[in-house]
Amino acid sequence: MLPASLSISLARLRTLFLRAASSASPVARDAHLTAAPVRSTRAIRLACAALAAACTAAPAAYAQQPAGVPQPAQVPAQVPAPVPVQAPMQAPANARLPSVNVSTVLPPSVMHGLEEAHVPLSSVSVVIEKIGDHQPSVAVNAGQPMMPASTMKLVTTWTGLSMLGADYRWKTSAYTDGTVDASGTLHGTLYIKGTGDPKLVPEELIDLVQKIHAAGITHIDGALVLDKTDFDPSTRDLPPFDDDTDAAYNVGPDPLMYSFKSVSFTFTPSHSGVSIDVTPPEAQWQIDNRMRARGGRCGGFLPTPQITPGTNGVVTASFDGAYAMHCGARTISMAAPVDHSTFFEDGFLGLWEQSGGTFNGAVHDGVVPPNARLVAVHDSPPLADIVHDINKFSNNVMARNLFLTIGAVASKSPSTTAKAAAAVKAYLLRNGLNMPELVLDNGCGLSREEHVSALSLANLLQVANASPVAQPFIDSLPVPGVDGTMRHRLTNTGVDGNAHIKTGTLRDVRAIAGYVAAKDGQTWIVVSLINDPRASGARAAHDALLDWVYNGMPEESPVYVQPHPKRVAWRTRAQARNELRRESRKTVAHEDIRRAPHADVRRDAHVEAHKVVHEKPHAAHATHAAPASKKHLKHHPAQ
Numbered sequence: 001m002l003p004a005s006l007s008i009s010l011a012r013l014r015t016l017f018l019r020a021a022s023s024a025s026p027v028a029r030d031a032h033l034t035a036a037p038v039r040s041t042r043a044i045r046l047a048c049a050a051l052a053a054a055c056t057a058a059p060a061a062y063a064q065q066p067a068g069v070p071q072p073a074q075v076p077a078q079v080p081a082p083v084p085v086q087a088p089m090q091a092p093a094n095a096r097l098p099s100v101n102v103s104t105v106l107p108p109s110v111m112h113g114l115e116e117a118h119v120p121l122s123s124v125s126v127v128i129e130k131i132g133d134h135q136p137s138v139a140v141n142a143g144q145p146m147m148p149a150s151t152m153k154l155v156t157t158w159t160g161l162s163m164l165g166a167d168y169r170w171k172t173s174a175y176t177d178g179t180v181d182a183s184g185t186l187h188g189t190l191y192i193k194g195t196g197d198p199k200l201v202p203e204e205l206i207d208l209v210q211k212i213h214a215a216g217i218t219h220i221d222g223a224l225v226l227d228k229t230d231f232d233p234s235t236r237d238l239p240p241f242d243d244d245t246d247a248a249y250n251v252g253p254d255p256l257m258y259s260f261k262s263v264s265f266t267f268t269p270s271h272s273g274v275s276i277d278v279t280p281p282e283a284q285w286q287i288d289n290r291m292r293a294r295g296g297r298c299g300g301f302l303p304t305p306q307i308t309p310g311t312n313g314v315v316t317a318s319f320d321g322a323y324a325m326h327c328g329a330r331t332i333s334m335a336a337p338v339d340h341s342t343f344f345e346d347g348f349l350g351l352w353e354q355s356g357g358t359f360n361g362a363v364h365d366g367v368v369p370p371n372a373r374l375v376a377v378h379d380s381p382p383l384a385d386i387v388h389d390i391n392k393f394s395n396n397v398m399a400r401n402l403f404l405t406i407g408a409v410a411s412k413s414p415s416t417t418a419k420a421a422a423a424v425k426a427y428l429l430r431n432g433l434n435m436p437e438l439v440l441d442n443g444c445g446l447s448r449e450e451h452v453s454a455l456s457l458a459n460l461l462q463v464a465n466a467s468p469v470a471q472p473f474i475d476s477l478p479v480p481g482v483d484g485t486m487r488h489r490l491t492n493t494g495v496d497g498n499a500h501i502k503t504g505t506l507r508d509v510r511a512i513a514g515y516v517a518a519k520d521g522q523t524w525i526v527v528s529l530i531n532d533p534r535a536s537g538a539r540a541a542h543d544a545l546l547d548w549v550y551n552g553m554p555e556e557s558p559v560y561v562q563p564h565p566k567r568v569a570w571r572t573r574a575q576a577r578n579e580l581r582r583e584s585r586k587t588v589a590h591e592d593i594r595r596a597p598h599a600d601v602r603r604d605a606h607v608e609a610h611k612v613v614h615e616k617p618h619a620a621h622a623t624h625a626a627p628a629s630k631k632h633l634k635h636h637p638a639q
Contacts, residue, residue: 170198236252433460
């Protein structure tokens with residue numbers, strides 16, 4: 001049976017062709033002259049466009065019939081059935097895959113936002129679907145594979161929560177094959193084995209250090225060996241996504257990833273100068289502070305350090321310049337200019353020496369031997385807390401470690417990105433989520449290779465809402481006007497505090513996906529992905545979409561976009577001459593007044609376009625945001 005949208009388009013087109021044929025008779029030509037054919041031609045063009053859109057959605061409608069819903073009667077045998085497409089894996093019988101037999105119209109407020117950003121509708125995909133429904137209410141380019149940016153974290157975090165459990169914890173363990181004498185000296189090697197803890201910050205690693213001390217070890221007379229065999233070496237120290245090696249969000253995954261392998265410098269001005277504090281404290285880092293405090297207003301960029309590697313692993317960070325008193329305390333973060341092993345070594349030995357320990361040996365990577373005995377184990381925070389930080393602050397580094405952990409748990413170590421992608425896809429399929437267009441690269445969205453459709457993300461959000469881990473998953477998503485990457489958006493609107501939305505931004509990608517609790521009591525899934533060179537300017541369109549859903553998706557009056565002066569066509573030569581005469585009469589002062597606003601608009605647009613190139617971790621140490629006095633979404637049962 002044809003989808004309704006396709007059947008309606010065919011019927012409409014047939015009627016228009018019949019009208020056109022009748023209007024082509026001599027009587028019709030005499031009566032209507034040229035007006036009727038013109039109107040018919042325009043109507044036929046619109047119908048053809050609708051037919052094209054329906055044909056695009058038809059394959060998804062055929063392949064994605066919801067399970068558990070009575071199916072329409074089959075077409076007669078003489079009508080040839082669609083040729084089946086061979087898929088790598090078959091979805092189970094209970095797979096819930098909604099058809100795209102829905103409205104494809106967006107409200108004028110959203111279209112206005114897209115027009116202002118000069119983003120065509122062909123670059124946008126949208127799915128709006130009520131919780132518990134078997135098909136969307138609104139779908140635009142719903143099945144089109146799109147770059148999702150950080151909304152891909154929804155796939156990784158829900159799979160991790162559902163597959164590993166909300167209470168799953170990574171273990172970082174200490175082993176030794178030596179002996180400990182009465183003075184607390186370990187004669188032998190101390191092994192540290194990591195499994196990919198995404199939040200092994202100083203406050204967590206000190207727990208392992210203290211447990212080693214509690215086992216009677218104070219001095220290490222031997223080597224320190226780092227076992228990182230859970231992840232394949234090919235997954236570490238990869239080229240940065242956008243060639244920005246200093247960006248903290250570009251840090252790659254590692255089984256012993258210490259403090260996100262990033263360093264934060266906090267500047268605190270006073271009348272005596274500018275103090276600089278470094279976090280985490282590193283044994284091998286030195287600060288060369290030549291900063292001076294100044295008066296005046298706060299402006300410009302924060303100072304960046306000049307990094308100089310020295311002998312014996314010592315790294316010097318030099319700061320020079322003036323810092324305004326009015327800036328107050330501010331912090332910058334950057335990726336540490338050393339590899340993961342060196343950074344962990346510096347962090348561990350720094351904490352070891354601060355707690356009274358000594359170490360006289362060498363440090364290198366290796367493997368825990370079978371005869372080594374367990375000395376101490378540190379358990380990470382539960383996965384629910386890790387997912388909270390990943391989604392609230394869009395932490396790419398933590399998401400990549402979780403992604404590889406899924407591969408390590410599902411298959412034999414060492415984990416690779418290919419193993420992780422296969423494990424995620426297999427788990428989704430077993431849970432009724434068939435995503436044939438899904439392409440996974442690193443699981444965090446910081447990639448030009450990763451693709452997924454808005455329809456597949458909406459599907460996942462439906463399944464997630466009905467799953468046993470719905471509460472920690474939904475709670476991990478940013479709340480507009482309250483926390484995370486949505487804390488400054490849609491403030492003082494109805495959506496403020498009434499949605500959980502994951503955001504995503506790359507240079508040419510803008511995305512939102514999550515849940516909206518409408519003011520009429522209904523709960524909606526909203527997904528929109530924009531892939532366009534001007535996507536960064538379309539934030540207003542996404543905000544308008546969320547506001548429209550919150551208000552019950554009412555009909556709106558048309559919103560007209562003021563055309564750019566340079567793009568207004570002069571219809572006649574007389575109008576052109578009149579325009580030139582008016583321009584010539586303007587004074588120089590009027591010219592200055594007229595041009596200044598346009599210059600400001602161009603400058604502001606340039607700044608806005610470059611303000612957010614990639615979604616970055618909110619801070620070097622992701623922390624839970626304090627709850628605001630807003631009502632928060634909870635797990636929404638099917639309505």
